Amino acid sequence: MSVVGNRELHQLTLTEQSAALSAGEISSVELTRHCLARIDAHDKTLNSVISVGAGAALEAAAVADVSRTEGDSGPLLGVPLVHKDIFCTRALPTTCGSRMLESYTSPFDATVVERLNAAGMVTLGKANMDEFAMGSSNENSFFGGVDNPWRAGTVPGGSSGGSAALVAARLASVATATDTGGSIRQPAAFCGVTGIKPTYGRVSRYGMIAFASSLDQGGVIATTAEDCAQVLQAMSGADPRDATCSADPVPDWLAAMRSVKDLKGLRVGVPEEFFADGLDEAVAIVVRDGLAELESLGATLVSISLPKQSLGISAYYVVAPAEASSNLSRFDGVRFGHRCEDPQDLTDLYQRSRAEGFGSEVQRRILIGAYVLSAGFYDAYYKKAQQVRQVIADEFDEAFASVDVIAGPTTPTVAFNRGAKSDDPVAMYLNDLYTVSANLCGLPALSMPCGFADGMPVGLQLIARAFDEERLLNTAHAFQQATGWHAVIPEATS
Amino acid sequence: MSAAWECVIGLEIHTRLQTQSKLFSGAANAFGAEPNSQACAVDLGLPGVLPVPNREAVAHAVRLATAIGADFARRSVFARKNYFYPDLPKGYQISQMALPVVGPGVVECALNDGTTVQVGVTRAHLEEDAGKSVHDLLDGFTAIDLNRAGTPLLEIVSEPDMRSAAQAVAYARHMHALVRWIGVCDGNMQEGSFRCDANVSIRPAGSETLGTRTEVKNLNSFRFLERAIEFEYTRQVELLEDGGTVTQETRLYDPEADETRAMRSKEEANDYRYFPDPDLPPVVVDERFVTAVVEAMPELQHVRRARFVNSLGVAPGDAAILTNDRATADWFEAAVAAGAPARLASTWLIGEVFGRLKRDELNLEHIPLTPERFAGLLLRIEDDTISGKIAKRVFEALWESGDTADEIIEREGLKQITDSGAIDSLVDEVIAANPSQVAEYRAGKTKLMGFLVGAAMKVSAGKANPAQLNAALKAKLDI
Numbered sequence: 014m015s016v017v018g019n020r021e022l023h024q025l026t027l028t029e030q031s032a033a034l035s036a037g038e039i040s041s042v043e044l045t046r047h048c049l050a051r052i053d054a055h056d057k058t059l060n061s062v063i064s065v066g067a068g069a070a071l072e073a074a075a076v077a078d079v080s081r082t083e084g085d086s087g088p089l090l091g092v093p094l095v096h097k098d099i100f101c102t103r104a105l106p107t108t109c110g111s112r113m114l115e116s117y118t119s120p121f122d123a124t125v126v127e128r129l130n131a132a133g134m135v136t137l138g139k140a141n142m143d144e145f146a147m148g149s150s151n152e153n154s155f156f157g158g159v160d161n162p163w164r165a166g167t168v169p170g171g172s173s174g175g176s177a178a179l180v181a182a183r184l185a186s187v188a189t190a191t192d193t194g195g196s197i198r199q200p201a202a203f204c205g206v207t208g209i210k211p212t213y214g215r216v217s218r219y220g221m222i223a224f225a226s227s228l229d230q231g232g233v234i235a236t237t238a239e240d241c242a243q244v245l246q247a248m249s250g251a252d253p254r255d256a257t258c259s260a261d262p263v264p265d266w267l268a269a270m271r272s273v274k275d276l277k278g279l280r281v282g283v284p285e286e287f288f289a290d291g292l293d294e295a296v297a298i299v300v301r302d303g304l305a306e307l308e309s310l311g312a313t314l315v316s317i318s319l320p321k322q323s324l325g326i327s328a329y330y331v332v333a334p335a336e337a338s339s340n341l342s343r344f345d346g347v348r349f350g351h352r353c354e355d356p357q358d359l360t361d362l363y364q365r366s367r368a369e370g371f372g373s374e375v376q377r378r379i380l381i382g383a384y385v386l387s388a389g390f391y392d393a394y395y396k397k398a399q400q401v402r403q404v405i406a407d408e409f410d411e412a413f414a415s416v417d418v419i420a421g422p423t424t425p426t427v428a429f430n431r432g433a434k435s436d437d438p439v440a441m442y443l444n445d446l447y448t449v450s451a452n453l454c455g456l457p458a459l460s461m462p463c464g465f466a467d468g469m470p471v472g473l474q475l476i477a478r479a480f481d482e483e484r485l486l487n488t489a490h491a492f493q494q495a496t497g498w499h500a501v502i503p504e505a506t507s
Numbered sequence: 508m509s510a511a512w513e514c515v516i517g518l519e520i521h522t523r524l525q526t527q528s529k530l531f532s533g534a535a536n537a538f539g540a541e542p543n544s545q546a547c548a549v550d551l552g553l554p555g556v557l558p559v560p561n562r563e564a565v566a567h568a569v570r571l572a573t574a575i576g577a578d579f580a581r582r583s584v585f586a587r588k589n590y591f592y593p594d595l596p597k598g599y600q601i602s603q604m605a606l607p608v609v610g611p612g613v614v615e616c617a618l619n620d621g622t623t624v625q626v627g628v629t630r631a632h633l634e635e636d637a638g639k640s641v642h643d644l645l646d647g648f649t650a651i652d653l654n655r656a657g658t659p660l661l662e663i664v665s666e667p668d669m670r671s672a673a674q675a676v677a678y679a680r681h682m683h684a685l686v687r688w689i690g691v692c693d694g695n696m697q698e699g700s701f702r703c704d705a706n707v708s709i710r711p712a713g714s715e716t717l718g719t720r721t722e723v724k725n726l727n728s729f730r731f732l733e734r735a736i737e738f739e740y741t742r743q744v745e746l747l748e749d750g751g752t753v754t755q756e757t758r759l760y761d762p763e764a765d766e767t768r769a770m771r772s773k774e775e776a777n778d779y780r781y782f783p784d785p786d787l788p789p790v791v792v793d794e795r796f797v798t799a800v801v802e803a804m805p806e807l808q809h810v811r812r813a814r815f816v817n818s819l820g821v822a823p824g825d826a827a828i829l830t831n832d833r834a835t836a837d838w839f840e841a842a843v844a845a846g847a848p849a850r851l852a853s854t855w856l857i858g859e860v861f862g863r864l865k866r867d868e869l870n871l872e873h874i875p876l877t878p879e880r881f882a883g884l885l886l887r888i889e890d891d892t893i894s895g896k897i898a899k900r901v902f903e904a905l906w907e908s909g910d911t912a913d914e915i916i917e918r919e920g921l922k923q924i925t926d927s928g929a930i931d932s933l934v935d936e937v938i939a940a941n942p943s944q945v946a947e948y949r950a951g952k953t954k955l956m957g958f959l960v961g962a963a964m965k966v967s968a969g970k971a972n973p974a975q976l977n978a979a980l981k982a983k984l985d986i
Contacts, residue, residue: 101555114554121548123555220555227785256559256787336785339587342598343552347651350554363591386589386780395782 015043022047023183024502027240030186031088034081041081041091045074045135048093051184052137055506058165061179063098063156065138066105073135080133088243090133095188097176098139099146100126100231101220105136109222110144110154110172113350113370123220124252125189125231132247140188141175144372145341146196146224148172149444152435153374161204162503163469167428170200170444176234177204182506187235187244191221193228194329195423195448198460201234202423202472205462207489207499208234209241212479213455214259216245217252223340225333226257228452237499238461238489242266245482261480269483270490277311279488282416284319287447293426295466300422303463303473303492307420310491315416321408322450324401329449330442331385331398337375338382344370377438406454413478418488422447423460423472451476459485462498470498512709512747514740515717516675517667520682521660522692523636523700524567530635530659531558531601531787538698546638546653552596557786560585564633564659565790567691568608569800571661574689574807575628577612579797585633585787589780594638594651602634602662604781608790609661616674616681624674626681627666634660661691667706667717672736676729679703683729688808688833702727707739709747718743719753723760723767735760738767811836819849828857834871841878847885855885859902880905884912891972897921924971927979933971934979937963948984956981 015022017033022044025033033039049067056062070093077091101107101119108114122130130136143153151159151174159174161167162182169178173190177200180188190197192210201208209232216231223229233244246267251260283304288297308314346352346366353365371379385394412419425446434441451458456476463473473492477484493499526536532549549556572579586604609631617623638656640649663682669675683701686692694701708720721739726732738760743753757776758767806814808830815826815836830836835856842852860881864874884905888898893916904915916922924930937959938945948955956977963976 107554109554117554119553119555121553121555219557222554223786225785254559255557257557257785335782339589339599339780339782342589342591343554343596345591345593345598347593348551348553348596359593383780386782388778388780391780391782 015039015047023051023186024507025186026237027092027186027235027243028237030092031090031243034091035086041074041077041093041135042071044091045070045093045137048137048185051182052179055162055182055184056179059160059162059178059182059184060157061141061159061169061175061182061184062095062138063108063110063141063175064105066136069104070135070137073130077133077135085133087132089129089247091135092133092187093135093137093185094129094244095137095140095176095179095185096126097142097173097188097190099142099191099222100189101222102126102136102139105139107139107222108156109146110142110156111370111372111375112155113344115155115351117350119220121220124217124254125248126220128247129189129244134247137185140173140179140190143172143174143196144375145222145337146172146191146193146229147337147374147378149195149199149441150429150431150434151175151178151200152431153372155372158431161428161469162506163205163428165505166430167469168203168431170203170424170428172196172200173208173234174200177201177206177208180204180206180234180236181503183236183502184506187233187240189231189244189248190234191224191229191231192448192452193224193230193333194452195445197232197234198423198448198458198472198474199444201460202462202470202474203428205470205498205501205503206234206236207238207241207459207461207493208232209238209245209459209482209485210451210457211245211249211482212259212457213452214257215249215263215457215480215482217250217255217258219252219254219258223336225336226340227336228329228333230452230455237493238459238486239267239270239493241459242270242486242490259480264483266483266486270487273487273491275311276307276488276491279307279312279418279484280315280416281307281312281488282315282317282412282419284317284322284412284419284421286319286322287421291425291443291446292422293466296422296424296426296471299464299466299471300473303471304420306463306492306496307488310495312488317412317416317419319408319412319419321401321405325405325450325453326442326446328398328401328405328453329445330381331394332402332453334378334382335386335395335398336382338379338386341371341375341379346370374438402453405450409450409454409456409476417477418484419476421474423474424448427466427469427471447474455479457482457485459489461489461492462501463492463496464498511712512740512744513712513714514670514672514736515667515708515710515720516669516672516736517706517720518665518669518675518679519704519706520663520665520679521702521704522663522686524564524659524661524691525693526561526563526567526659528561529657530561530564530633532657534657536658538695538700540654542650542652543654546656550596550653550657552598558601558784560787560790561659564661565608565792566796566800567659568631568633568661569792569797570689570691570804571631571663571686572609572612573801573804574685575612575614577628577631578610579792580606580608580610581792582606583608583632583790585784585790586781587784590777592637592640593649594640594653594656596638596653596656600635600637601784601787603632605783606789607632609663614678614681614685616677618673618677620673624669624677626668626674626678629664629666631661631663634662636660667708672733672740675705675736676733679729679732684808684831689804696727699727703732705732705736705739707736707743708753709740709743719755721753721756721758721767723758724770726760731760731762734762734765735767738765742767805833815839815849815853819843821849821853825853825857829853838871838874838878842882842885845879845882847878847882848889851885851889852882855881859899863902863906875906880911887912887916891923891925892916893921893923894969894973897923897969921970924967925975927975930971930975930979933963933967933976934983936966937980938983945984956984959984
């Protein structure tokens with residue numbers, strides 16, 4: 014078995030894998046084989062990946078190894094990863110966790126995939142997820158639930174449950190993910206890993222199957238903020254195929270974070286509402302310890318109030334289903350995706366293809382979305398929700414006049430048992446209590462592990478001003494330099 | 508139309524914009540290709556694709572706004588119109604609802620009877636076209652061609668300002684000429700580049716309130732537009748006079764039967780669940796873009812027409828013909844720029860040139876004559892080198908060869924005789940050869956003058972200057 018120092022390859026961070034590759038201590042083929050073997054060994058129980066492309070991965074790894082001998086030396090060259098199955102790939106099917114796309118392969122690569130391929134990364138497979146990214150527990154996947162590597166029978170969170178679980182289990186050092194209302198941060202918190210949702214528009218959405226276009230944003234889940242920055246750096250930047258993608262230049266986040274020694278001068282806003290009713294007490298204690306750690310690194314904690322945040326969930330569950338109801342209309346059984354057997358007429362084709370192809374949560378959200386957009390209800394719901402969005406954005410603006418980042422818990426509780434909330438959509442939706450506002454306002458946000466409650470990981474969330482990912486990454490990096498929570502590997506998969 | 512019932516008409520005109528690519532994708536915007544050969548992943552609505560707006564389509568909207576004196580919205584918003592249909596790949600059409608790209612304007616349109624009608628334009632908005640369902644190609648199946656899916660349309664919505672089919676046709680023709688003139692649309696009605704929906708209602712003459720309207724969809728010829736409105740008017744009058752009511756509904760005109768038929772009623776209408784498209788930021792256009800587009804626009808049709816009349820002295824009727832399309836007006840002005848007298852050029856162009864084009868079944872694009880050679884001919888008429896009659900001979904020669912008028916006149920010896928000595932000797936010859944006619948003339952039979960002029964002209968082989976010949980003959984005979 015390959016080891017670097019006294020550690021096995023999967024125990025290395027991406028940054029360490031990259032260093033070992035460039036030092037010639039390991040080859041990409043070796044590393045890729047190791048990851049594939051890990052998937053074989055652990056994913057029967059975890060179910061974190063929907064498809065694996067072993068042959069193509071080993072080929073890509075061999076190509077990367079040759080490139081390296083020819084002088085190529087990019088930091089991501091030859092590093093294996095898994096893409097959330099919402100990103101279109103030519104080489105592997107793209108299911109979006111749905112029966113609707115069970116056998117769909119895209120004729121093009123998503124911009125994110127294209128860029129990471131160009132950086133020399135090796136795609137191992139596609140990560141499990143809640144169907145069409147709708148869910149907070151990964152229980153809505155047509156391909157079955159995903160186990161949280163920290164405790165069998167608990168959920169990994171969602172919708173990027175597969176990405177978070179596989180990184181926590183060290184099947185790969187990094188996975189792409191997407192976040193519409195917390196879908197990167199909540200599973201990262203539940204699985205004890207680090208996840209960043211960048212600013213809306215930082216990462217191209219081209220080839221990322223749309224759930225709610227004004228909220229969706231691609232990002233990364235890894236074990237450290239440094240690793241997140243490595244991959245995010247290569248994913249970000251203007252894309253002529255996405256009109257909502259920002260043309261702002263992408264700063265050199267890695268250089269910035271590596272020069273950070275402490276957090277002196279950093280003003281951390283702590284919203285009292287994030288610690289009010291609904292937050293599990295054990296989680297609150299761990300998060301407060303995390304905040305104290307930031308303080309000990311030189312940051313100043315500032316108590317702030319964000320009373321409008323409580324409106325976020327309601328606005329989110331109007332806007333997101335509204336956009337989803339329209340985005341998912343293209344899955345009609347006509348050109349691609351699931352088509353019912355022997356349709357009697359056009360209406361029958363539509364109705365049965367969609368009823369069979371979509372799971373119940375997706376159908377619920379399509380119905381809600383169509384309702385809130387319908388004549389006579391638009392003003393009361395959709396328009397009002399957009400107004401609420403502005404109110405929350407204004408409140409954030411005001412807060413950011415006096416603080417640099419806002420910090421608090423990522424989720425109200427630690428990971429719950431499978432089935433615990435699947436019959437109660439509203440209880441499930443409350444998982445997103447602290448995360449949806451960043452999506453509604455397009456702000457960058459990050460979750461990092463800050464300890465354990467009842468043996469399960471707890472996430473600390475940081476939110477920053479638009480396009481200030483640097484502040485999030487620097488803060489998390491400084492925290493992770495001083496603490497070891499991010500380095501704890503679940504025993505079952507150590 | 509009945510005096511008791513007034514017809515009220517508003518039109519929605521769909522113009523397909525002349526652009527290289529589609530409204531939101533890079534696929535070609537062209538008519539007539541193999542089915543589904545011009546539809547890319549974006550047009551097919553594949554999972555993960557996103558729309559990116561076409562700047563040229565926005566520029567076309569600026570051109571239309573400028574041409575009808577309307578406001579161009581510095582910020583407009585694309586919205587989704589949601590409905591299911593197999594030829595609508597995304598399950599929604601990207602259009603504009605609350606904030607269209609072109610605001611209110613007004614156009615004045617001339618009718619054949621010499622009257623004019625002022626028609627208000629409510630708005631114009633950009634939208635993508637749907638694909639095409641073909642029901643008669645495969646037995647038992649509907650075929651779908653997505654080449655048209657995503658092609659750019661500018662829908663121009665009028666106020667209900669027209670009161671007769673004739674006025675509606677005048678407005679439609681005016682807009683048809685206008686969009687072609689400013690290069691926004693090729694105006695090809697057979698290919699569906701320019702099609703109209705007519706909203707028709709009736710009300711008792713003198714009433715101010717609008718009656719219930721019907722909408723007749725997809726009229727792709729002016730004659731169909733006229734017939735459909737006339738049919739609707741008569742149908743609605745008969746309905747109301749028989750004590751019935753008009754149902755608000757969408758109707759289709761059937762040219763074979765020359766009638767309209769109900770397609771769907773308001774109750775059956777879709778709830779389109781419009782909302783701003785979150786994939787497309789508002790279209791924000793800066794002044795520099797607008798200025799650049801406007802500055803590059805051609806002189807507008809009515810402005811050019813007025814200039815032809817007022818500055819060039821062209822007869823108003825001729826000016827209207829010359830400004831029917833830009834190519835004709837450009838050709839005319841090129842001839843004038845090459846020295847042709849404007850008024851002469853306009854009559855010759857409309858008479859001789861158009862006549863010859865028609866005879867040869869050519870259009871102006873393929874004319875074998877250059878404006879410069881045409882001007883060269885007119886200059887020789889103007890300076891009396893040749894007479895109008897000889898000029899027609901030269902014109903035919905110009906058409907057949909690449910030579911200049913001067914070369915033809917020289918080669919064929921067609922130069923007009925203007926030398927007074929030569930004319931005098933011609934006159935003397937004719938007087939000597941026709942003694943009896945001369946005597947009769949001098950005895951008072953003055954209408955013989957024509958015979959004598961003709962005889963002299965014949966002797967000169969048609970080359971004598973007619974005015975000079977007349978004067979010289981008269982002078983000698985009247986002694």
